[in-house]
Amino acid sequence: MNTTAEPFVRLRDLHVTFTGGRKPVQSVNGVSLDLRQGEVVALIGESGSGKSVTLRTLLRLHPPRRSQVTGEVRVAGRDVLAMSDRELADYRGKMVSMIFQEPLLALDPVYPVGAQIVESIRRHESVSKAEAHQRALALFERVRIPSPERRLQAYPHEMSGGMRQRAMIALALACKPQVLLADEPTTALDATVQIQILLLLRELQRDLGLSVLFVTHDIGAAVEVADRIAVMYAGRIVEEGTARELIRAPRHPYTVALLKSRAHGALAKGARLETIAGAPPDLAALPAGCAFAARCSLAEAACLQTRPEPVTLAPGHRARCLRTDAVAALAPATVG
Numbered sequence: 001m002n003t004t005a006e007p008f009v010r011l012r013d014l015h016v017t018f019t020g021g022r023k024p025v026q027s028v029n030g031v032s033l034d035l036r037q038g039e040v041v042a043l044i045g046e047s048g049s050g051k052s053v054t055l056r057t058l059l060r061l062h063p064p065r066r067s068q069v070t071g072e073v074r075v076a077g078r079d080v081l082a083m084s085d086r087e088l089a090d091y092r093g094k095m096v097s098m099i100f101q102e103p104l105l106a107l108d109p110v111y112p113v114g115a116q117i118v119e120s121i122r123r124h125e126s127v128s129k130a131e132a133h134q135r136a137l138a139l140f141e142r143v144r145i146p147s148p149e150r151r152l153q154a155y156p157h158e159m160s161g162g163m164r165q166r167a168m169i170a171l172a173l174a175c176k177p178q179v180l181l182a183d184e185p186t187t188a189l190d191a192t193v194q195i196q197i198l199l200l201l202r203e204l205q206r207d208l209g210l211s212v213l214f215v216t217h218d219i220g221a222a223v224e225v226a227d228r229i230a231v232m233y234a235g236r237i238v239e240e241g242t243a244r245e246l247i248r249a250p251r252h253p254y255t256v257a258l259l260k261s262r263a264h265g266a267l268a269k270g271a272r273l274e275t276i277a278g279a280p281p282d283l284a285a286l287p288a289g290c291a292f293a294a295r296c297s298l299a300e301a302a303c304l305q306t307r308p309e310p311v312t313l314a315p316g317h318r319a320r321c322l323r324t325d326a327v328a329a330l331a332p333a334t335v336g
Contacts, residue, residue: 007034012072020066023284029235042226050235097177103168114152139170162193234291241317251319
């Protein structure tokens with residue numbers, strides 16, 4: 001991975017507000033993030049933190065009449081927010097593709113899975129139906145679907161959850177995209193299948209040189225697959241750094257809380273898993289200061305009044321917190 005090259009994906013001051021309800025909901029609030037070629041970046045955080053909304057903005061999937069998107073979204077130097085409908089149709093699947101969280105909903109239930117992959121290939125490339133079929137078969141073999149020829153003829157409901165997710169990965173890779181967006185691709189799977197899918201994604205990423213933006217609420221999964229991790233809370237990135245840095249030296253109270261709330265080998269039998277007190281803020285009425293302050297044991301008066309700017313702690317490691325010094329004093333006792 002080239003860490004000095006211009007980022008392949010560039011987000012700057014991204015805001016996404018949904019206007020369909022009684023009050024505007026500010027789902028993404030000033031996100032700036034880079035993704036370089038061949039890099040895996042994980043977005044982690046609780047449900048409702050803005051992770052999936054950020055991902056979908058890269059494909060312009062939000063309904064235009066009920067959402068407002070501002071800021072900069074560039075992929076390979078192209079302005080995604082300025083693309084016409086025809087440019088978007090060519091861009092989706094070919095330049096950037098997505099693995100959705102629930103393939104049973106993402107795949108069309110009335111067509112065999114193989115037919116959907118063939119259609120996707122032929123939409124973007126001038127190949128015969130027979131050639132597209134052979135490509136689909138090769139993709140099924142690559143993602144290790146047993147009896148691939150027979151499975152190409154199967155409908156989504158005829159496949160197990162793990163097989164559907166592998167088929168979803170094959171569909172996402174069908175047109176050889178350069179960027180892969182993975183929206184919690186293991187959430188609905190049991191633990192054994194989750195590990196298999198994570199290992200498969202990492203293997204495919206390395207073999208194909210993909211840039212991957214991986215969304216998860218599981219910090220353990222993020223550490224397994226990501227080069228860098230961005231922690232999101234209330235629509236903002238509150239900490240960002242390499243996976244190693246965030247595990248060994250977290251500098252935001254929310255990152256520390258996520259690490260403490262995970263199950264790991266050091267947890268004594270019968271011990272209670274630590275939780276994060278309170279609830280995330282209302283995105284339709286965000287507080288004036290730090291959005292995490294109401295749940296933070298280190299919060300001071302200034303935290304309630306001042307929205308913290310990112311503090312650079314080391315090259316590539318930033319945290320949006322007024323108390324990084326106090327967090328640093330606590331962090332060694334929270335990881336291991």
